[in-house]
Amino acid sequence: MSRFIVVCDVDSTLINDEVIDLLADAAGTRDAVAAITEKAMRGEIEFAESLAQRVGTLRGTSAKALDDVLGAVTVTNGARQLVHAVHEAGGYIIAVSGGFHEILDPIATQLGLDAWAANGLEVVDGAFTGRTYGPLIDAAAKANFLTSFAKKKRVPLSSTIAVGDGANDLAMMNIAGLSVGFCAKQAVREAANVNIDVRDLSLVAPFFGRRAS
Ligand SMILES: [Mg+2]
Numbered sequence: 001m002s003r004f005i006v007v008c009d010v011d012s013t014l015i016n017d018e019v020i021d022l023l024a025d026a027a028g029t030r031d032a033v034a035a036i037t038e039k040a041m042r043g044e045i046e047f048a049e050s051l052a053q054r055v056g057t058l059r060g061t062s063a064k065a066l067d068d069v070l071g072a073v074t075v076t077n078g079a080r081q082l083v084h085a086v087h088e089a090g091g092y093i094i095a096v097s098g099g100f101h102e103i104l105d106p107i108a109t110q111l112g113l114d115a116w117a118a119n120g121l122e123v124v125d126g127a128f129t130g131r132t133y134g135p136l137i138d139a140a141a142k143a144n145f146l147t148s149f150a151k152k153k154r155v156p157l158s159s160t161i162a163v164g165d166g167a168n169d170l171a172m173m174n175i176a177g178l179s180v181g182f183c184a185k186q187a188v189r190e191a192a193n194v195n196i197d198v199r200d201l202s203l204v205a206p207f208f209g210r211r212a213s
Helices: 010-014 019-027 030-041 047-056 065-072 079-088 101-111 139-152 167-175 186-191 201-208
Strands: 005-008 092-100 115-124 127-133 160-164 178-182 194-196
Touching: 005 010, 005 139, 005 201, 010 019, 010 092, 010 101, 019 030, 019 047, 019 065, 019 092, 030 047, 047 127, 065 101, 079 092, 079 101, 079 201, 092 101, 092 139, 101 115, 115 139, 139 160, 139 167, 160 167, 160 201, 167 178, 167 186, 178 186, 178 201, 194 201
Parallel strands: 005 092, 005 160, 092 115, 160 178, 178 194
Antiparallel strands: 115 127
16 A cells, blocks of 8 residues: 555544543533433434534533543544554544544644544533534545545545444445444444454554554
8 A cells, every 4th residue: 555544533433532421521411411322323313413412411511621521531542653653654644523623633633643523512601502513524524524635635545444433434434445443333343344352543553554663
């Protein structure tokens, strides 16, 4: 593989956490959010609706919660090594998230990712409004983000690797040259070309012919 792209999901993939759950803890809405998440996982509501409902529970909560959440989030083992290995090999590494810019931006910058996309959490007068802003990042948008980045860099989709754990990652995994389930949910495990069951992202490196160290 010469030029290639690795695209990673964020929640439970690039990071160990689900940011919406941490935000819900801060807002005191963990149970409500868990109930909505379960409905979405049973396929009773679409991602857009579940995102709107979950973010809706944050309304009125101080946006200072973002600092606490950012402090609590942990980057997955091997992420730094993976970024280094991709760049050493002349590739690009990007992330796309159904979560939020406010958390992803500092993490992506620190890791040295080449591009990323996420939803925005609207804040007015220091508190969450319970709405998102900007383009909705759902499963289709994740796939589109990979497609347009690949086009911009003139990398064929056959030279892309998509890494994810959830249903929202299936569309981008379907169009990538290689799909990697990362400690993935059952439906994703079954659809993935290969699965990594250890929380160590450096294990993606052998798929583009490198050993991360
Ligand atoms: Mg995920």
